């Protein structure tokens with residue numbers, strides 16, 4: 001048995017074809033029992049069957065393998081997916097080739113019928129089958145495998161492996177777990193599954209690898225009054241007393257991580273696509289109105305994807321369901337997509353524009369997976385990025401189609417930036433990453449797989465052209481439908497469709513970590529380009545990329561493009577006096593560093609409104625990154641930011657705000673005597689847009705203005721703008737008296753909550769207590785999240801400690817606790833001490849899931865001293881675990897980067913004078 005331990009993948013001598021699963025959850029005791037019969041093809045003789053199982057209890061007596069004698073005569077030919085009765089023998093290489101194939105086929109069919117008929121007599125059972133019982137079974141905990149050893153060798157061919165098992169409906173939001181809800185004031189349990197990446201094995205024994213696709217026939221024994229859902233539609237239901245058994249249609253072939261079951265009390269709304277797919281949104285009883293928006297988005301999105309992928313949606317129904325306790329945003333289970341409530345439900349009266357957009361992006365993302373992921377599945381987790389990067393990219397394509405006024409491709413830059421910000425760390429990883437122990441998988445559900453993945457797909461699409469890209473993609477989906485694919489398979493399809501060297505181009509982006517900064521300067525009427533790896537630490541990496549460069553000089557009518565395949569290149573320029581923008585529209589995943597003259601021209605072009613929003617966004621973000629990497633001074637970054645005084649674009653301003661938060665924090669460490677002036681500079685910077693937008697929505701205003709208003713007012717509140725704090729307080733009090741007051745629309749609530757928390761301290765707690773009251777009274781998850789995100793912005797460390805205590809209390813669902821970790825600069829040390837004191841509890845509660853990473857990154861990353869980096873390292877030296885290993889290294893790297901940044905700001909000459917000048921004009 002030893003040879004099976006410590007292996008990254010299951011041995012290949014048996015392959016599952018079909019699962020017949022029966023589950024019986026007990027929602028009162030939170031236990032479940034089940035049985036599975038797996039049709040297996042034993043492809044080479046063996047005494048062992050090895051599959052995945054974890055946290056299940058299995059008795060040896062319930063395990064058996066029934067071999068179907070002669071089944072090898074009836075086995076499907078390799079590559080065919082038809083069950084037991086396979087294809088006719090090939091006539092190419094045997095004596096059979098003397099016969100025409102039609103005759104052969106005819107004879108073959110008769111042969112099959114004869115076998116089936118002959119062995120259909122019950123008395124012949126003995127001849128037809130042979131039952132093998134294992135002499136030993138071993139559940140290997142650390143490898144999550146079940147090894148079955150048989151006393152004699154199992155013959156090749158088809159057989160059925162039967163296993164009974166028992167398990168616990170856990171509270172860890174993975175495997176088969178319980179979530180809770182209130183019905184008529186009473187707390188109840190529901191049973192839910194979350195299997196991706198490797199937790200199907202916690203619900204039933206299985207070959208839990210994406211390439212081991214099979215069909216699934218599921219039945220459930222559940223309380224008769226509950227709703228029970230699975231991937232496929234119900235075909236039959238038998239009620240006996242208080243229990244009903246629900247039988248579902250057998251699924252098409254799919255991977256184990258996509259199997260799903262949900263059992264609880266729900267209402268739903270329903271609609272159909274134009275080609276007859278039944279779509280439902282399920283939610284808690286009484287909330288069905290909140291499902292209507294997502295339903296509408298889903299129906300339109302399915303229709304759009306059918307056209308875009310040139311393949312119809314492959315199941316007869318699509319259910320989407322809101323789960324009160326959910327670790328991820330959503331999960332694309334085939335035909336039964338599960339969501340966190342905030343990502344599916346939209347309340348006309350209490351949800352904000354940002355919530356509406358979140359629901360749209362998550363629904364379009366999950367539905368993209370029904371094709372890209374579910375129909376065509378990654379071969380192994382190394383190719384996870386292909387699923388996630390693609391779904392992220394295409395979700396914006398769908399959102400842009402549904403809501404063109406949202407300017408989704410400008411907003412997409414926020415995704416790209418998250419990818420860039422992680423990939424500029426030395427502790428980043430390549431998009432395609434070697435994955436060995438299962439514990440490593442959850443850590444790659446990160447900004448590299450999703451956001452960098454999406455960004456390099458966008459870069460490629462813009463290089464190849466939209467039409468060619470879509471055509472090649474449709475060919476890829478068709479070629480690999482009901483099967484698995486690797487990254488190279490997508491490149492091959494795109495290479496065939498475009499004639500471009502896609503493989504070579506993309507390997508440089510997916511197989512090495514990091515990305516380049518392209519330095520640009522004018523020398524002797526030549527525009528010179530030079531690439532080098534960009535690292536935020538300021539050190540030099542040795543990566544090199546094939547970079548698609550697009551640039552224009554003075555006007556968008558004169559764009560030029562080329563591939564920078566070597567370290568440097570130069571291009572002749574006509575007499576040039578105007579601005580030059582490289583990476584036009586920010587479609588490339590790289591940064592640009594301009595020489596001083598070019599940067600000054602661009603700054604002027606921003607002020608005089610010559611540049612597009614995407615380019616204004618890119619210039620600002622590149623400049624910020626170069627500043628952190630100490631390749632540009634904070635003086636010059638602040639001077640550039642001043643050029644955005646009349647900025648009104650939502651995405652650009654949103655990035656300007658997030659950069660200003662980071663500068664205010666680092667200034668508090670580097671130049672505490674200047675912090676007030678710097679905060680004042682930011683208040684002035686945002687004044688123009690704040691005045692334009694006001695506190696109240698204007699009739700017929702855009703979605704983007706509605707989103708921006710909340711962000712601008714939140715920034716003014718955080719920077720302590722007195723008039724904003726006063727107005728927020730007035731409106732908040734009106735809201736406390738009347739939750740439907742027009743004075744505090746959902747779009748500005750977070751701003752008001754943050755403002756209220758700025759004035760709270762240990763001796764003036766009323767605002768804090770009022771917010772907790774609103775938290776306790778609302779049953780809208782989005783409202784609760786808004787409040788949690790605001791509480792820790794309070795500058796009083798005593799209150800911060802109370803807030804952190806609150807997020808660990810039973811009043812906050814464990815999925816939501818991480819929303820309360822946005823601790824302000826003043827609370828940083830308190831939060832770190834709190835993390836150390838509570839680490840044991842946190843590791844026990846969140847340790848096996850994806851959320852634990854947020855505790856580490858949110859609390860550690862904001863520090864800015866080398867001593868603190870060492871202290872963190874020391875603390876975790878004996879406490880790290882595989883699910884946080886990478887995040888911990890990245891967080892410590894950030895602390896060191898901040899520490900270097902502090903030193904370099906302190907060494908800047910004339911910094912104080914610049915801040916003065918920016919505030920009071922040139923002296």
Ligand SMILES: [Zn+2]
Nearest residue numbers: 365369388391
């Ligand atoms: Zn996804």
